Amino acid sequence: MNAQIESFLQAVSAPLEFLAGASPEAAARTKVPVAALIEKAHRLALAQSERLRGELEALERGLRDLDGADATARARVAEHCRAIVARIRTAGEPPAAPYRATRPPLEPLLEFLGQSVQFVKHVGPRRAELLRKSGLLRVEDLLYHLPFRYEDRRQVTEIARLRVGQEATVVGTMAHLAERFAGRSRRRLLEGAVRDSSGLLSLTWYNRVAYFAGRYQVGAQYVITGRVEQGLGRSLRITHPEVEPLGEGEVRGIVPVYGKPTAMTVGAMRAVVQGAVRELAERVPSVLPPEVTEARSLLDLGEALRRVHIPGDDDDIDALQQFASPAHRALVFDELFFLQLGLLLRRRQSAVEEGVALVAGSGPRRLREILPFRLTGAQERVVAEIEADMARSRPMHRLIQGDVGSGKTIVALSAALVAVDNRHQAAFMAPTELLAEQHFRNLAPLASQLGVDLALLTGDTKGPERKAIYAGLADGSLPLVVGTQALIQEKVRFRALGLGVIDEQHRFGVLQRAALRALGSPHILLMTATPIPRTLALTLYADLELSFLDELPPGRTPIRTMLFQDNRRPQVYDLVRREVDQGRQAYVVYPLVEESDDPALRDATTMARELSRSVFANYRAGLIHGRMKADEKDAVMRRFKEGDLQILFSTTVIEVGIDVPNATVIVIEHAERFGLAQLHQLRGRVGRGPHASMCLLVASYARGDEANQRLQAMVDSNDGFEIAEMDLRLRGPGDFLGTRQSGLPDFRVANLVRDGRVLEEARRAAQSWLDRDPDLTAPESVAIRAVLRHRWAGRLELATTG
Ligand code: ADP
Ligand code: MG
Numbered sequence: 001m002n003a004q005i006e007s008f009l010q011a012v013s014a015p016l017e018f019l020a021g022a023s024p025e026a027a028a029r030t031k032v033p034v035a036a037l038i039e040k041a042h043r044l045a046l047a048q049s050e051r052l053r054g055e056l057e058a059l060e061r062g063l064r065d066l067d068g069a070d071a072t073a074r075a076r077v078a079e080h081c082r083a084i085v086a087r088i089r090t091a092g093e094p095p096a097a098p099y100r101a102t103r104p105p106l107e108p109l110l111e112f113l114g115q116s117v118q119f120v121k122h123v124g125p126r127r128a129e130l131l132r133k134s135g136l137l138r139v140e141d142l143l144y145h146l147p148f149r150y151e152d153r154r155q156v157t158e159i160a161r162l163r164v165g166q167e168a169t170v171v172g173t174m175a176h177l178a179e180r181f182a183g184r185s186r187r188r189l190l191e192g193a194v195r196d197s198s199g200l201l202s203l204t205w206y207n208r209v210a211y212f213a214g215r216y217q218v219g220a221q222y223v224i225t226g227r228v229e230q231g232l233g234r235s236l237r238i239t240h241p242e243v244e245p246l247g248e249g250e251v252r253g254i255v256p257v258y259g260k261p262t263a264m265t266v267g268a269m270r271a272v273v274q275g276a277v278r279e280l281a282e283r284v285p286s287v288l289p290p291e292v293t294e295a296r297s298l299l300d301l302g303e304a305l306r307r308v309h310i311p312g313d314d315d316d317i318d319a320l321q322q323f324a325s326p327a328h329r330a331l332v333f334d335e336l337f338f339l340q341l342g343l344l345l346r347r348r349q350s351a352v353e354e355g356v357a358l359v360a361g362s363g364p365r366r367l368r369e370i371l372p373f374r375l376t377g378a379q380e381r382v383v384a385e386i387e388a389d390m391a392r393s394r395p396m397h398r399l400i401q402g403d404v405g406s407g408k409t410i411v412a413l414s415a416a417l418v419a420v421d422n423r424h425q426a427a428f429m430a431p432t433e434l435l436a437e438q439h440f441r442n443l444a445p446l447a448s449q450l451g452v453d454l455a456l457l458t459g460d461t462k463g464p465e466r467k468a469i470y471a472g473l474a475d476g477s478l479p480l481v482v483g484t485q486a487l488i489q490e491k492v493r494f495r496a497l498g499l500g501v502i503d504e505q506h507r508f509g510v511l512q513r514a515a516l517r518a519l520g521s522p523h524i525l526l527m528t529a530t531p532i533p534r535t536l537a538l539t540l541y542a543d544l545e546l547s548f549l550d551e552l553p554p555g556r557t558p559i560r561t562m563l564f565q566d567n568r569r570p571q572v573y574d575l576v577r578r579e580v581d582q583g584r585q586a587y588v589v590y591p592l593v594e595e596s597d598d599p600a601l602r603d604a605t606t607m608a609r610e611l612s613r614s615v616f617a618n619y620r621a622g623l624i625h626g627r628m629k630a631d632e633k634d635a636v637m638r639r640f641k642e643g644d645l646q647i648l649f650s651t652t653v654i655e656v657g658i659d660v661p662n663a664t665v666i667v668i669e670h671a672e673r674f675g676l677a678q679l680h681q682l683r684g685r686v687g688r689g690p691h692a693s694m695c696l697l698v699a700s701y702a703r704g705d706e707a708n709q710r711l712q713a714m715v716d717s718n719d720g721f722e723i724a725e726m727d728l729r730l731r732g733p734g735d736f737l738g739t740r741q742s743g744l745p746d747f748r749v750a751n752l753v754r755d756g757r758v759l760e761e762a763r764r765a766a767q768s769w770l771d772r773d774p775d776l777t778a779p780e781s782v783a784i785r786a787v788l789r790h791r792w793a794g795r796l797e798l799a800t801t802g
């Protein structure tokens with residue numbers, strides 16, 4: 001049902017229901033806003049299909065009767081109206097406007113959309129440059145630059161009736177306008193006041209004072225919109241109001257507001273975008289097939305863009321604000337349909353790639369025999385999932401999501417042994433040298449017990465050793481290698497790579513995945529400790545199989561996280577000393593390596609020096625950071641691991657993967673400066689052994705709202721999935737995903753948090769289209785294919801077929 005009609009029906013139902021059942025006396029006393037309802041019915045009727053128009057007109061007549069009816073007749077008329085309402089409700093869902101599919105050829109249209117914004121009216125070279133800096137380069141960027149909110153200027157409010165906090169429009173005469181220098185800093189500002197017959201409203205500008213001062217005139221009439229604040233004394237004020245001269249060109253109704261370059265005014269930006277939409281929205285091709293659009297009453301893109309950018313007075317402003325209007329829904333659906341179509345195609349393509357079936361031999365079993373612990377149920381399950389994948393003759397692309405400390409490394413080793421069982425090789429790639437070295441140190445004893453050769457290859461591996469490793473990989477005599485991105489350097493050749501493992505894959509992008517595949521690895525196993533909510537996983541990883549390591553090894557005690565203001569640091573140091581005195585170890589993490597321009601910021605180098613002389617003078621402390629040479633880092637890490645160092649001052653180099661089970665306390669300084677995912681990773685450095693652990697967050701008092709929420713989330717939850725959901729809410733999906741890096745098209749309209757349901761629907765629609773036409777080669781897919789190629793702009797290889 002059309003949202004407008006639905007909300008109208010809702011509004012009209014309650015009074016009708018009451019009147020239909022009310023006594024004549026009650027009916028007589030009741031005032032129903034009939035005039036407004038009649039008006040609404042009338043306006044709605046104009047926009048509908050013939051059938052619905054007829055019903056709405058009948059309802060309009062009924063309401064008029066109701067208005068004129070005497071008390072005794074009202075119940076009967078109300079009943080009659082209710083019947084019409086019911087008919088409209090069941091009238092099926094005639095689309096608000098038919099979906100007009102664009103006819104081929106689409107290429108000229110798509111090409112045009114890709115042209116510079118300079119092709120748009122009102123955009124000259126100067127504005128084009130401004131827009132470009134805001135990321136609006138092409139015609140279609142402007143068309144898809146949706147308003148981030150709407151102002152309701154359908155109603156003008158009298159100044160005397162304004163309330164603080166309200167978003168309001170007033171009409172009045174500029175009574176005063178003068179520059180002033182305020183405060184001790186002599187800050188320049190512009191003050192004004194506007195008057196209507198009911199009162200006076202202050203206006204204040206802090207930016208571009210000269211510009212605004214020159215733009216408005218005392219005595220002239222303006223339409224003024226903005227959020228009402230408390231001014232001095234009892235006065236009310238709007239800061240940086242939107243001001244338009246009354247009369248010509250003044251903007252009323254539901255008015256969209258756009259993100260814009262700072263140097264452009266709100267009005268200019270609106271004129272540019274709306275001008276573009278009026279003239280060019282028609283050229284955005286709408287190519288969804290009827291079986292997709294009809295069931296969902298989707299609007300075509302031209303219509304949807306027009307409604308989003310140039311709403312009518314009757315539109316539902318709440319739905320617009322929520323991005324939930326039918327027009328928004330059509331845009332979101334369209335975007336997600338092509339996203340899913342691309343991802344599903346990618347997945348299909350990898351499914352038909354040639355692979356090598358590798359069936360597990362004795363390796364995994366022998367590994368279990370030498371491990372000092374039993375695999376958890378989750379580990380066993382994931383190992384089985386991997387083995388089932390590898391045993392097939394198509395390549396595995398599997399992602400293991402497991403919280404920090406869930407034991408991913410052993411699972412990967414087990415998979416590597418399957419390759420070795422089959423006289424294939426396995427490569428294990430980590431994002432940092434430190435982590436690669438740690439993996440090497442942990443895996444080497446196991447590998448040697450199993451009689452499997454293992455080497456470490458990083459950017460730091462010296463000449464002769466490097467040559468030997470290259471040779472071993474090339475002739476197949478070296479079955480296992482752990483390393484950094486040095487593994488995917490051009491010179492590295494494998495005789496028969498069977499499995500590529502990418503640890504902490506969120507630190508890489510898809511490029512490394514592609515590079516590893518290019519090395520000739522049929523099976524790929526990705527691992528991440530940054531879990532991803534389901535909707536996101538469906539999107540970002542629609543081309544992967546997912547495994548969840550959702551169980552921590554037994555005997556872990558939950559980490560206690562506490563938040564300290566920085567003036568309570570002595571207490572933090574006490575807690576650290578107490579742990580270390582009991583034989584445990586501690587990390588103290590800083591955001592910076594060395595002193596910076598900001599004297600308020602603590603850094604690892606300075607603090608390590610100072611604290612080793614003062615509060616921690618009686619302890620053995622070390623320092624590690626990313627600027628140290630690999631062998632220096634390695635030496636420090638080894639001393640810490642062996643317990644020789646009790647306290648390790650560090651930067652975030654220890655963020656991922658580092659595993660020292662005896663470390664039970666981590667102090668994170670300037671915690672407000674870290675993102676949630678990062679804090680959770682850092683926290684994961686402790687709580688890895690049998691001892692109870694603590695994470696002590698030290699934050700400076702001057703932290704913002706968002707930082708506060710982040711820190712609170714850390715205190716409240718130890719669960720990686722919860723943290724990830726929170727992170728997603730706080731940061732928004734764009735930042736969270738980093739679409740550029742992930743190789744997905746940018747999201748222009750859809751928001752994966754908000755639009756999870758549409759995403760699933762779009763996925764089903766895309767899937768059933770592909771079921772019918774797997775390679776998009778049927779004539780009905782020609783247009784879809786063209787748009788798909790355009791949206792993914794080189795990020796998707798479509799099979800080339802005639
Ligand atoms: P992550 O998933 O964060 O990469 P690791 O693979 O580094 O976790 O494992 C964390 C720690 O847990 C390591 O010390 C590892 O040896 C240990 N571990 C892994 N699996 C088990 C298990 N089933 N039982 C006990 N300890 C385990
Ligand atoms: Mg790990």
